[in-house]
Amino acid sequence: MRAIAISDFGADPELIETPEPEPRPGELLVRLRAAGYNPVDTKIASGAMKDRMSPRFPLIMGQDGAGVVAAVGAEVTGFRPGDEVYGRFADPSRGLGSFAEYAVVAQDGPVAFMPKGMLPEQAAAVPTATATARDLVEAARLEEGQTVLIVGATGGVGQSATQLAALRGAHVIATAAPGADEIMRALGAAETVDHTKGGVADQVLAGHPDGIDAVLDLVTPPAAVDSVAALVRPGGVICSTIHALDPEALAAREIRGVNVVNQVTGPILAELADVIDSGELRVRVESLVPLEHAPTLLREIAARSARGKTVITM
Ligand SMILES: NC(=O)c1ccc[n+]([C@@H]2O[C@H](COP(=O)([O-])OP(=O)(O)OC[C@H]3O[C@@H](n4cnc5c(N)ncnc54)[C@H](OP(=O)(O)O)[C@@H]3O)[C@@H](O)[C@H]2O)c1
Known part of the structure:
Protein backbone atom coordinates (compact mmCIF):
# COMPACT_ATOMS: atom_id res chain seq x y z
CA MET A 1 0.00 0.00 0.00
CA ARG A 2 1.01 3.66 -0.35
CA ALA A 3 1.60 5.75 2.74
CA ILE A 4 3.26 8.97 3.91
CA ALA A 5 6.00 8.21 6.41
CA ILE A 6 9.08 9.63 8.10
CA SER A 7 12.30 7.63 8.47
CA ASP A 8 13.18 9.41 11.76
CA PHE A 9 12.12 12.40 13.85
CA GLY A 10 12.85 15.57 11.89
CA ALA A 11 13.08 13.78 8.53
CA ASP A 12 11.00 14.97 5.56
CA PRO A 13 7.72 13.08 5.00
CA GLU A 14 7.95 10.72 2.00
CA LEU A 15 5.57 8.66 -0.12
CA ILE A 16 6.48 5.00 0.52
CA GLU A 17 5.28 1.52 -0.48
CA THR A 18 4.79 -0.69 2.58
CA PRO A 19 2.85 -3.89 3.37
CA GLU A 20 -0.77 -3.56 4.50
CA PRO A 21 -1.07 -3.99 8.27
CA GLU A 22 -2.59 -7.22 9.60
CA PRO A 23 -5.54 -6.78 11.97
CA ARG A 24 -4.85 -8.41 15.35
CA PRO A 25 -7.62 -10.01 17.42
CA GLY A 26 -10.16 -7.30 18.29
CA GLU A 27 -8.97 -4.98 15.48
CA LEU A 28 -10.50 -3.65 12.27
CA LEU A 29 -8.52 -3.27 9.06
CA VAL A 30 -9.88 -0.17 7.35
CA ARG A 31 -9.44 0.84 3.70
CA LEU A 32 -9.06 4.57 4.28
CA ARG A 33 -10.55 6.95 1.72
CA ALA A 34 -9.40 10.12 3.48
CA ALA A 35 -7.22 11.27 6.37
CA GLY A 36 -7.57 14.53 8.29
CA TYR A 37 -4.47 16.62 9.03
CA ASN A 38 -3.99 18.01 12.57
CA PRO A 39 -1.13 20.20 13.88
CA VAL A 40 -0.13 17.34 16.20
CA ASP A 41 0.91 15.33 13.11
CA THR A 42 3.73 17.73 12.27
CA LYS A 43 4.59 18.17 15.99
CA ILE A 44 5.07 14.38 16.28
CA ALA A 45 7.12 14.22 13.06
CA SER A 46 9.40 17.05 14.20
CA GLY A 47 10.29 15.14 17.37
CA ALA A 48 8.66 17.74 19.65
CA MET A 49 6.80 14.92 21.46
CA LYS A 50 9.49 12.23 21.36
CA ASP A 51 9.77 12.00 25.15
CA ARG A 52 6.20 10.68 25.20
CA MET A 53 6.44 8.01 22.48
CA SER A 54 8.68 5.23 21.15
CA PRO A 55 7.60 4.78 17.54
CA ARG A 56 8.79 2.22 15.05
CA PHE A 57 10.33 3.80 11.93
CA PRO A 58 9.43 4.27 9.19
CA LEU A 59 6.50 5.89 11.00
CA ILE A 60 3.34 6.46 8.96
CA MET A 61 2.06 9.91 9.85
CA GLY A 62 -1.49 10.91 10.74
CA GLN A 63 -4.20 10.05 13.23
CA ASP A 64 -7.63 10.87 11.83
CA GLY A 65 -9.26 9.00 8.99
CA ALA A 66 -12.42 7.62 7.43
CA GLY A 67 -13.11 4.67 5.16
CA VAL A 68 -14.57 1.20 4.87
CA VAL A 69 -13.87 -1.85 7.04
CA ALA A 70 -11.92 -4.22 4.77
CA ALA A 71 -11.45 -7.11 7.22
CA VAL A 72 -11.84 -7.82 10.92
CA GLY A 73 -9.57 -9.70 13.30
CA ALA A 74 -10.75 -12.54 15.53
CA GLU A 75 -13.23 -11.63 18.29
CA VAL A 76 -14.58 -8.54 16.52
CA THR A 77 -18.31 -8.34 17.10
CA GLY A 78 -19.40 -4.71 16.63
CA PHE A 79 -18.23 -4.09 13.04
CA ARG A 80 -18.31 -5.99 9.73
CA PRO A 81 -16.49 -5.69 6.41
CA GLY A 82 -18.23 -2.99 4.37
CA ASP A 83 -19.11 -0.77 7.37
CA GLU A 84 -18.23 2.90 6.86
CA VAL A 85 -16.26 4.10 9.88
CA TYR A 86 -14.27 7.09 11.06
CA GLY A 87 -11.87 7.61 13.91
CA ARG A 88 -8.22 7.75 14.94
CA PHE A 89 -5.91 5.17 13.41
CA ALA A 90 -2.49 5.70 14.97
CA ASP A 91 -0.32 2.98 16.49
CA PRO A 92 3.20 4.46 16.52
CA SER A 93 4.65 1.39 18.25
CA ARG A 94 3.85 -0.53 15.00
CA GLY A 95 4.80 2.41 12.75
CA LEU A 96 1.14 2.83 11.75
CA GLY A 97 -0.91 5.96 11.11
CA SER A 98 -3.74 7.28 8.97
CA PHE A 99 -1.86 8.82 6.00
CA ALA A 100 -2.08 5.44 4.29
CA GLU A 101 -4.39 3.34 2.15
CA TYR A 102 -4.98 0.87 5.01
CA ALA A 103 -4.89 1.30 8.79
CA VAL A 104 -5.98 -0.60 11.89
CA VAL A 105 -7.93 0.35 15.02
CA ALA A 106 -9.19 -1.66 18.01
CA GLN A 107 -12.95 -2.17 17.89
CA ASP A 108 -13.19 -0.69 21.40
CA GLY A 109 -10.79 2.14 20.45
CA PRO A 110 -11.45 5.55 18.89
CA VAL A 111 -13.70 4.39 16.04
CA ALA A 112 -17.42 4.70 15.26
CA PHE A 113 -19.82 4.52 12.32
CA MET A 114 -19.42 7.51 10.03
CA PRO A 115 -22.02 10.29 10.24
CA LYS A 116 -24.69 9.14 7.75
CA GLY A 117 -24.82 12.36 5.77
CA MET A 118 -21.07 12.72 5.33
CA LEU A 119 -18.56 11.60 2.73
CA PRO A 120 -15.27 10.11 4.03
CA GLU A 121 -13.50 13.34 2.97
CA GLN A 122 -15.67 15.24 5.45
CA ALA A 123 -15.75 12.61 8.22
CA ALA A 124 -11.94 12.38 8.26
CA ALA A 125 -11.85 16.05 9.31
CA VAL A 126 -13.90 15.43 12.45
CA PRO A 127 -12.26 13.20 15.10
CA THR A 128 -9.43 15.14 16.78
CA VAL A 260 -7.34 20.55 28.14
CA VAL A 261 -6.07 17.18 26.89
CA ASN A 262 -8.54 15.70 24.46
CA GLN A 263 -10.42 12.43 24.87
CA VAL A 264 -11.27 10.70 21.61
CA THR A 265 -13.23 7.49 22.20
CA GLY A 266 -15.70 5.41 20.20
CA PRO A 267 -18.69 6.61 22.26
CA ILE A 268 -17.63 10.29 21.86
CA LEU A 269 -17.26 9.81 18.07
CA ALA A 270 -20.71 8.16 17.98
CA GLU A 271 -22.14 11.15 19.91
CA LEU A 272 -20.49 13.60 17.50
CA ALA A 273 -21.87 11.66 14.52
CA ASP A 274 -25.37 12.09 15.98
CA VAL A 275 -24.87 15.85 16.43
CA ILE A 276 -23.59 16.12 12.84
CA ASP A 277 -26.51 14.05 11.52
CA SER A 278 -28.95 16.31 13.40
CA GLY A 279 -27.64 19.19 11.26
CA GLU A 280 -26.46 21.20 14.29
CA LEU A 281 -22.72 20.90 13.60
CA ARG A 282 -20.86 21.46 10.34
CA VAL A 283 -17.25 20.63 9.62
CA ARG A 284 -15.71 22.80 6.95
CA VAL A 285 -13.07 21.15 4.77
CA GLU A 286 -10.88 23.87 3.37
CA SER A 287 -8.65 21.81 1.08
CA LEU A 288 -8.40 18.28 -0.31
CA VAL A 289 -4.92 17.02 -1.18
CA PRO A 290 -4.13 13.71 -2.97
CA LEU A 291 -1.85 11.39 -0.96
CA GLU A 292 1.04 11.76 -3.41
CA HIS A 293 1.06 15.54 -2.85
CA ALA A 294 0.97 15.26 0.95
CA PRO A 295 4.77 15.47 1.45
CA THR A 296 4.80 18.94 -0.15
CA LEU A 297 1.74 19.99 1.85
CA LEU A 298 3.26 18.78 5.12
CA ARG A 299 6.48 20.72 4.51
CA GLU A 300 4.53 23.95 3.92
CA ILE A 301 1.54 23.61 6.24
CA ALA A 302 2.98 25.28 9.33
CA ALA A 303 3.13 28.56 7.41
CA ARG A 304 -0.48 28.37 6.12
CA SER A 305 -3.56 30.05 7.55
CA ALA A 306 -6.28 27.57 8.45
CA ARG A 307 -9.89 28.39 7.53
CA GLY A 308 -11.07 24.88 8.26
CA LYS A 309 -9.59 21.43 7.83
CA THR A 310 -7.07 20.01 5.37
CA VAL A 311 -7.85 16.45 4.25
CA ILE A 312 -5.63 14.00 2.37
CA THR A 313 -7.43 11.71 -0.10
CA MET A 314 -6.43 8.16 -1.02
N1 LIG B 1 -4.60 19.59 23.94
C1 LIG B 1 -5.15 18.82 23.01
O1 LIG B 1 -5.63 17.73 23.28
C2 LIG B 1 -5.23 19.35 21.59
C3 LIG B 1 -6.11 18.78 20.68
C4 LIG B 1 -6.23 19.34 19.41
C5 LIG B 1 -5.45 20.43 19.06
N2 LIG B 1 -4.55 20.92 19.96
C6 LIG B 1 -3.72 22.09 19.61
O2 LIG B 1 -4.59 23.22 19.49
C7 LIG B 1 -4.08 24.10 18.51
C8 LIG B 1 -5.17 24.41 17.48
O3 LIG B 1 -5.46 23.23 16.74
P1 LIG B 1 -6.27 23.31 15.36
O4 LIG B 1 -6.39 21.94 14.85
O5 LIG B 1 -7.51 24.11 15.51
O6 LIG B 1 -5.22 24.16 14.46
P2 LIG B 1 -5.44 24.88 13.06
O7 LIG B 1 -6.54 24.20 12.31
O8 LIG B 1 -4.11 25.02 12.44
O9 LIG B 1 -5.99 26.34 13.44
C9 LIG B 1 -5.26 27.30 14.13
C10 LIG B 1 -5.99 28.64 13.88
O10 LIG B 1 -5.46 29.65 14.74
C11 LIG B 1 -5.43 30.88 14.01
N3 LIG B 1 -4.42 31.72 14.64
C12 LIG B 1 -3.07 31.63 14.55
N4 LIG B 1 -2.48 32.57 15.32
C13 LIG B 1 -3.48 33.25 15.92
C14 LIG B 1 -3.52 34.33 16.85
N5 LIG B 1 -2.40 34.89 17.32
N6 LIG B 1 -4.72 34.76 17.28
C15 LIG B 1 -5.86 34.20 16.83
N7 LIG B 1 -5.90 33.17 15.94
C16 LIG B 1 -4.71 32.72 15.50
C17 LIG B 1 -5.11 30.48 12.59
O11 LIG B 1 -5.63 31.42 11.68
P3 LIG B 1 -4.69 32.45 10.90
O12 LIG B 1 -3.58 31.64 10.29
O13 LIG B 1 -5.58 33.10 9.92
O14 LIG B 1 -4.17 33.39 11.94
C18 LIG B 1 -5.86 29.14 12.46
O15 LIG B 1 -7.15 29.35 11.94
C19 LIG B 1 -2.83 23.40 17.92
O16 LIG B 1 -1.67 23.88 18.56
C20 LIG B 1 -3.04 21.95 18.27
O17 LIG B 1 -1.85 21.21 18.33
C21 LIG B 1 -4.42 20.41 21.21
Whole structure:
Protein backbone atom coordinates (compact mmCIF):
# COMPACT_ATOMS: atom_id res chain seq x y z
CA MET A 1 0.00 0.00 0.00
CA ARG A 2 1.01 3.66 -0.35
CA ALA A 3 1.60 5.75 2.74
CA ILE A 4 3.26 8.97 3.91
CA ALA A 5 6.00 8.21 6.41
CA ILE A 6 9.08 9.63 8.10
CA SER A 7 12.30 7.63 8.47
CA ASP A 8 13.18 9.41 11.76
CA PHE A 9 12.12 12.40 13.85
CA GLY A 10 12.85 15.57 11.89
CA ALA A 11 13.08 13.78 8.53
CA ASP A 12 11.00 14.97 5.56
CA PRO A 13 7.72 13.08 5.00
CA GLU A 14 7.95 10.72 2.00
CA LEU A 15 5.57 8.66 -0.12
CA ILE A 16 6.48 5.00 0.52
CA GLU A 17 5.28 1.52 -0.48
CA THR A 18 4.79 -0.69 2.58
CA PRO A 19 2.85 -3.89 3.37
CA GLU A 20 -0.77 -3.56 4.50
CA PRO A 21 -1.07 -3.99 8.27
CA GLU A 22 -2.59 -7.22 9.60
CA PRO A 23 -5.54 -6.78 11.97
CA ARG A 24 -4.85 -8.41 15.35
CA PRO A 25 -7.62 -10.01 17.42
CA GLY A 26 -10.16 -7.30 18.29
CA GLU A 27 -8.97 -4.98 15.48
CA LEU A 28 -10.50 -3.65 12.27
CA LEU A 29 -8.52 -3.27 9.06
CA VAL A 30 -9.88 -0.17 7.35
CA ARG A 31 -9.44 0.84 3.70
CA LEU A 32 -9.06 4.57 4.28
CA ARG A 33 -10.55 6.95 1.72
CA ALA A 34 -9.40 10.12 3.48
CA ALA A 35 -7.22 11.27 6.37
CA GLY A 36 -7.57 14.53 8.29
CA TYR A 37 -4.47 16.62 9.03
CA ASN A 38 -3.99 18.01 12.57
CA PRO A 39 -1.13 20.20 13.88
CA VAL A 40 -0.13 17.34 16.20
CA ASP A 41 0.91 15.33 13.11
CA THR A 42 3.73 17.73 12.27
CA LYS A 43 4.59 18.17 15.99
CA ILE A 44 5.07 14.38 16.28
CA ALA A 45 7.12 14.22 13.06
CA SER A 46 9.40 17.05 14.20
CA GLY A 47 10.29 15.14 17.37
CA ALA A 48 8.66 17.74 19.65
CA MET A 49 6.80 14.92 21.46
CA LYS A 50 9.49 12.23 21.36
CA ASP A 51 9.77 12.00 25.15
CA ARG A 52 6.20 10.68 25.20
CA MET A 53 6.44 8.01 22.48
CA SER A 54 8.68 5.23 21.15
CA PRO A 55 7.60 4.78 17.54
CA ARG A 56 8.79 2.22 15.05
CA PHE A 57 10.33 3.80 11.93
CA PRO A 58 9.43 4.27 9.19
CA LEU A 59 6.50 5.89 11.00
CA ILE A 60 3.34 6.46 8.96
CA MET A 61 2.06 9.91 9.85
CA GLY A 62 -1.49 10.91 10.74
CA GLN A 63 -4.20 10.05 13.23
CA ASP A 64 -7.63 10.87 11.83
CA GLY A 65 -9.26 9.00 8.99
CA ALA A 66 -12.42 7.62 7.43
CA GLY A 67 -13.11 4.67 5.16
CA VAL A 68 -14.57 1.20 4.87
CA VAL A 69 -13.87 -1.85 7.04
CA ALA A 70 -11.92 -4.22 4.77
CA ALA A 71 -11.45 -7.11 7.22
CA VAL A 72 -11.84 -7.82 10.92
CA GLY A 73 -9.57 -9.70 13.30
CA ALA A 74 -10.75 -12.54 15.53
CA GLU A 75 -13.23 -11.63 18.29
CA VAL A 76 -14.58 -8.54 16.52
CA THR A 77 -18.31 -8.34 17.10
CA GLY A 78 -19.40 -4.71 16.63
CA PHE A 79 -18.23 -4.09 13.04
CA ARG A 80 -18.31 -5.99 9.73
CA PRO A 81 -16.49 -5.69 6.41
CA GLY A 82 -18.23 -2.99 4.37
CA ASP A 83 -19.11 -0.77 7.37
CA GLU A 84 -18.23 2.90 6.86
CA VAL A 85 -16.26 4.10 9.88
CA TYR A 86 -14.27 7.09 11.06
CA GLY A 87 -11.87 7.61 13.91
CA ARG A 88 -8.22 7.75 14.94
CA PHE A 89 -5.91 5.17 13.41
CA ALA A 90 -2.49 5.70 14.97
CA ASP A 91 -0.32 2.98 16.49
CA PRO A 92 3.20 4.46 16.52
CA SER A 93 4.65 1.39 18.25
CA ARG A 94 3.85 -0.53 15.00
CA GLY A 95 4.80 2.41 12.75
CA LEU A 96 1.14 2.83 11.75
CA GLY A 97 -0.91 5.96 11.11
CA SER A 98 -3.74 7.28 8.97
CA PHE A 99 -1.86 8.82 6.00
CA ALA A 100 -2.08 5.44 4.29
CA GLU A 101 -4.39 3.34 2.15
CA TYR A 102 -4.98 0.87 5.01
CA ALA A 103 -4.89 1.30 8.79
CA VAL A 104 -5.98 -0.60 11.89
CA VAL A 105 -7.93 0.35 15.02
CA ALA A 106 -9.19 -1.66 18.01
CA GLN A 107 -12.95 -2.17 17.89
CA ASP A 108 -13.19 -0.69 21.40
CA GLY A 109 -10.79 2.14 20.45
CA PRO A 110 -11.45 5.55 18.89
CA VAL A 111 -13.70 4.39 16.04
CA ALA A 112 -17.42 4.70 15.26
CA PHE A 113 -19.82 4.52 12.32
CA MET A 114 -19.42 7.51 10.03
CA PRO A 115 -22.02 10.29 10.24
CA LYS A 116 -24.69 9.14 7.75
CA GLY A 117 -24.82 12.36 5.77
CA MET A 118 -21.07 12.72 5.33
CA LEU A 119 -18.56 11.60 2.73
CA PRO A 120 -15.27 10.11 4.03
CA GLU A 121 -13.50 13.34 2.97
CA GLN A 122 -15.67 15.24 5.45
CA ALA A 123 -15.75 12.61 8.22
CA ALA A 124 -11.94 12.38 8.26
CA ALA A 125 -11.85 16.05 9.31
CA VAL A 126 -13.90 15.43 12.45
CA PRO A 127 -12.26 13.20 15.10
CA THR A 128 -9.43 15.14 16.78
CA ALA A 129 -10.62 18.70 16.16
CA THR A 130 -14.29 18.27 16.96
CA ALA A 131 -13.72 15.99 19.97
CA THR A 132 -11.28 18.60 21.33
CA ALA A 133 -13.86 21.34 20.78
CA ARG A 134 -16.39 19.25 22.69
CA ASP A 135 -13.86 18.81 25.52
CA LEU A 136 -13.22 22.57 25.65
CA VAL A 137 -16.90 23.47 25.85
CA GLU A 138 -17.44 20.78 28.53
CA ALA A 139 -14.39 21.87 30.53
CA ALA A 140 -15.56 25.50 30.44
CA ARG A 141 -19.10 24.41 31.51
CA LEU A 142 -20.48 27.04 29.15
CA GLU A 143 -24.05 28.12 29.84
CA GLU A 144 -26.73 30.07 28.00
CA GLY A 145 -26.10 33.82 28.01
CA GLN A 146 -22.41 33.64 28.91
CA THR A 147 -19.88 35.53 26.83
CA VAL A 148 -16.92 33.48 25.55
CA LEU A 149 -13.89 34.53 23.51
CA ILE A 150 -12.41 31.86 21.23
CA VAL A 151 -8.80 32.61 20.27
CA GLY A 152 -7.78 30.63 17.17
CA ALA A 153 -11.46 30.26 16.21
CA THR A 154 -10.89 29.94 12.44
CA GLY A 155 -9.00 26.61 12.62
CA GLY A 156 -10.23 23.04 12.94
CA VAL A 157 -10.81 23.04 16.70
CA GLY A 158 -12.03 26.63 16.77
CA GLN A 159 -14.73 26.26 14.11
CA SER A 160 -16.30 23.33 15.97
CA ALA A 161 -15.88 25.08 19.34
CA THR A 162 -17.63 28.18 17.96
CA GLN A 163 -20.62 26.10 16.88
CA LEU A 164 -20.80 24.01 20.07
CA ALA A 165 -20.55 27.13 22.27
CA ALA A 166 -23.26 28.89 20.24
CA LEU A 167 -25.44 25.75 20.49
CA ARG A 168 -25.26 26.12 24.28
CA GLY A 169 -26.59 29.65 23.91
CA ALA A 170 -23.29 31.41 24.60
CA HIS A 171 -22.44 34.78 23.03
CA VAL A 172 -19.34 33.87 21.01
CA ILE A 173 -16.58 36.33 20.16
CA ALA A 174 -14.34 34.68 17.54
CA THR A 175 -10.91 35.78 16.37
CA ALA A 176 -10.83 36.03 12.57
CA ALA A 177 -8.32 37.40 10.11
CA PRO A 178 -9.76 39.65 7.37
CA GLY A 179 -11.93 37.59 5.05
CA ALA A 180 -12.77 34.95 7.65
CA ASP A 181 -15.30 36.94 9.70
CA GLU A 182 -18.27 35.96 7.50
CA ILE A 183 -17.40 32.27 7.86
CA MET A 184 -17.28 32.63 11.64
CA ARG A 185 -20.60 34.48 11.83
CA ALA A 186 -22.21 31.78 9.68
CA LEU A 187 -20.96 29.21 12.22
CA GLY A 188 -22.62 31.08 15.09
CA ALA A 189 -20.17 33.76 16.24
CA ALA A 190 -21.99 36.89 17.46
CA GLU A 191 -18.87 39.07 17.09
CA THR A 192 -15.43 38.78 15.53
CA VAL A 193 -12.12 40.46 16.41
CA ASP A 194 -9.21 40.69 13.96
CA HIS A 195 -6.13 39.16 15.62
CA THR A 196 -3.91 40.32 12.75
CA LYS A 197 -4.47 43.91 13.93
CA GLY A 198 -2.92 42.90 17.28
CA GLY A 199 -4.31 43.52 20.75
CA VAL A 200 -7.13 40.91 20.87
CA ALA A 201 -7.64 41.62 24.59
CA ASP A 202 -7.92 45.39 24.01
CA GLN A 203 -10.40 44.89 21.18
CA VAL A 204 -12.58 42.65 23.36
CA LEU A 205 -12.35 44.96 26.36
CA ALA A 206 -13.52 47.89 24.23
CA GLY A 207 -16.87 46.15 23.70
CA HIS A 208 -16.98 44.37 27.09
CA PRO A 209 -15.47 46.75 29.67
CA ASP A 210 -16.66 44.56 32.59
CA GLY A 211 -14.87 41.51 31.20
CA ILE A 212 -16.24 38.20 29.94
CA ASP A 213 -17.15 34.80 31.40
CA ALA A 214 -14.84 32.48 29.51
CA VAL A 215 -11.95 32.13 27.07
CA LEU A 216 -11.20 29.07 24.93
CA ASP A 217 -7.63 29.62 23.75
CA LEU A 218 -6.01 27.48 21.06
CA VAL A 219 -2.97 29.55 20.17
CA THR A 220 -1.70 32.01 22.83
CA PRO A 221 1.63 30.84 24.31
CA PRO A 222 2.37 30.88 28.07
CA ALA A 223 4.33 34.15 27.87
CA ALA A 224 1.35 36.04 26.40
CA VAL A 225 -1.67 34.27 27.90
CA ASP A 226 -1.99 36.60 30.93
CA SER A 227 -3.31 39.42 28.74
CA VAL A 228 -6.13 37.16 27.53
CA ALA A 229 -6.80 35.70 31.00
CA ALA A 230 -7.14 39.26 32.34
CA LEU A 231 -10.40 39.53 30.35
CA VAL A 232 -12.05 36.86 32.50
CA ARG A 233 -14.18 38.04 35.42
CA PRO A 234 -13.64 36.42 38.85
CA GLY A 235 -15.64 33.17 38.86
CA GLY A 236 -14.94 32.65 35.16
CA VAL A 237 -12.80 30.17 33.26
CA ILE A 238 -10.01 30.01 30.68
CA CYS A 239 -9.12 26.79 28.83
CA SER A 240 -6.00 26.21 26.70
CA THR A 241 -5.25 23.42 24.23
CA ILE A 242 -1.51 24.16 24.23
CA HIS A 243 -0.85 23.84 27.96
CA ALA A 244 -0.30 27.59 28.32
CA LEU A 245 -1.98 28.01 31.73
CA ASP A 246 -0.82 28.01 35.33
CA PRO A 247 -4.05 26.92 37.09
CA GLU A 248 -2.71 27.74 40.58
CA ALA A 249 -1.86 31.33 39.70
CA LEU A 250 -5.28 31.73 38.06
CA ALA A 251 -7.06 30.24 41.09
CA ALA A 252 -5.51 32.99 43.23
CA ARG A 253 -7.48 35.42 41.01
CA GLU A 254 -10.66 33.27 41.34
CA ILE A 255 -10.37 32.14 37.72
CA ARG A 256 -10.53 28.47 36.80
CA GLY A 257 -7.70 27.52 34.43
CA VAL A 258 -7.90 24.23 32.50
CA ASN A 259 -5.17 22.83 30.25
CA VAL A 260 -7.34 20.55 28.14
CA VAL A 261 -6.07 17.18 26.89
CA ASN A 262 -8.54 15.70 24.46
CA GLN A 263 -10.42 12.43 24.87
CA VAL A 264 -11.27 10.70 21.61
CA THR A 265 -13.23 7.49 22.20
CA GLY A 266 -15.70 5.41 20.20
CA PRO A 267 -18.69 6.61 22.26
CA ILE A 268 -17.63 10.29 21.86
CA LEU A 269 -17.26 9.81 18.07
CA ALA A 270 -20.71 8.16 17.98
CA GLU A 271 -22.14 11.15 19.91
CA LEU A 272 -20.49 13.60 17.50
CA ALA A 273 -21.87 11.66 14.52
CA ASP A 274 -25.37 12.09 15.98
CA VAL A 275 -24.87 15.85 16.43
CA ILE A 276 -23.59 16.12 12.84
CA ASP A 277 -26.51 14.05 11.52
CA SER A 278 -28.95 16.31 13.40
CA GLY A 279 -27.64 19.19 11.26
CA GLU A 280 -26.46 21.20 14.29
CA LEU A 281 -22.72 20.90 13.60
CA ARG A 282 -20.86 21.46 10.34
CA VAL A 283 -17.25 20.63 9.62
CA ARG A 284 -15.71 22.80 6.95
CA VAL A 285 -13.07 21.15 4.77
CA GLU A 286 -10.88 23.87 3.37
CA SER A 287 -8.65 21.81 1.08
CA LEU A 288 -8.40 18.28 -0.31
CA VAL A 289 -4.92 17.02 -1.18
CA PRO A 290 -4.13 13.71 -2.97
CA LEU A 291 -1.85 11.39 -0.96
CA GLU A 292 1.04 11.76 -3.41
CA HIS A 293 1.06 15.54 -2.85
CA ALA A 294 0.97 15.26 0.95
CA PRO A 295 4.77 15.47 1.45
CA THR A 296 4.80 18.94 -0.15
CA LEU A 297 1.74 19.99 1.85
CA LEU A 298 3.26 18.78 5.12
CA ARG A 299 6.48 20.72 4.51
CA GLU A 300 4.53 23.95 3.92
CA ILE A 301 1.54 23.61 6.24
CA ALA A 302 2.98 25.28 9.33
CA ALA A 303 3.13 28.56 7.41
CA ARG A 304 -0.48 28.37 6.12
CA SER A 305 -3.56 30.05 7.55
CA ALA A 306 -6.28 27.57 8.45
CA ARG A 307 -9.89 28.39 7.53
CA GLY A 308 -11.07 24.88 8.26
CA LYS A 309 -9.59 21.43 7.83
CA THR A 310 -7.07 20.01 5.37
CA VAL A 311 -7.85 16.45 4.25
CA ILE A 312 -5.63 14.00 2.37
CA THR A 313 -7.43 11.71 -0.10
CA MET A 314 -6.43 8.16 -1.02
N1 LIG B 1 -4.60 19.59 23.94
C1 LIG B 1 -5.15 18.82 23.01
O1 LIG B 1 -5.63 17.73 23.28
C2 LIG B 1 -5.23 19.35 21.59
C3 LIG B 1 -6.11 18.78 20.68
C4 LIG B 1 -6.23 19.34 19.41
C5 LIG B 1 -5.45 20.43 19.06
N2 LIG B 1 -4.55 20.92 19.96
C6 LIG B 1 -3.72 22.09 19.61
O2 LIG B 1 -4.59 23.22 19.49
C7 LIG B 1 -4.08 24.10 18.51
C8 LIG B 1 -5.17 24.41 17.48
O3 LIG B 1 -5.46 23.23 16.74
P1 LIG B 1 -6.27 23.31 15.36
O4 LIG B 1 -6.39 21.94 14.85
O5 LIG B 1 -7.51 24.11 15.51
O6 LIG B 1 -5.22 24.16 14.46
P2 LIG B 1 -5.44 24.88 13.06
O7 LIG B 1 -6.54 24.20 12.31
O8 LIG B 1 -4.11 25.02 12.44
O9 LIG B 1 -5.99 26.34 13.44
C9 LIG B 1 -5.26 27.30 14.13
C10 LIG B 1 -5.99 28.64 13.88
O10 LIG B 1 -5.46 29.65 14.74
C11 LIG B 1 -5.43 30.88 14.01
N3 LIG B 1 -4.42 31.72 14.64
C12 LIG B 1 -3.07 31.63 14.55
N4 LIG B 1 -2.48 32.57 15.32
C13 LIG B 1 -3.48 33.25 15.92
C14 LIG B 1 -3.52 34.33 16.85
N5 LIG B 1 -2.40 34.89 17.32
N6 LIG B 1 -4.72 34.76 17.28
C15 LIG B 1 -5.86 34.20 16.83
N7 LIG B 1 -5.90 33.17 15.94
C16 LIG B 1 -4.71 32.72 15.50
C17 LIG B 1 -5.11 30.48 12.59
O11 LIG B 1 -5.63 31.42 11.68
P3 LIG B 1 -4.69 32.45 10.90
O12 LIG B 1 -3.58 31.64 10.29
O13 LIG B 1 -5.58 33.10 9.92
O14 LIG B 1 -4.17 33.39 11.94
C18 LIG B 1 -5.86 29.14 12.46
O15 LIG B 1 -7.15 29.35 11.94
C19 LIG B 1 -2.83 23.40 17.92
O16 LIG B 1 -1.67 23.88 18.56
C20 LIG B 1 -3.04 21.95 18.27
O17 LIG B 1 -1.85 21.21 18.33
C21 LIG B 1 -4.42 20.41 21.21
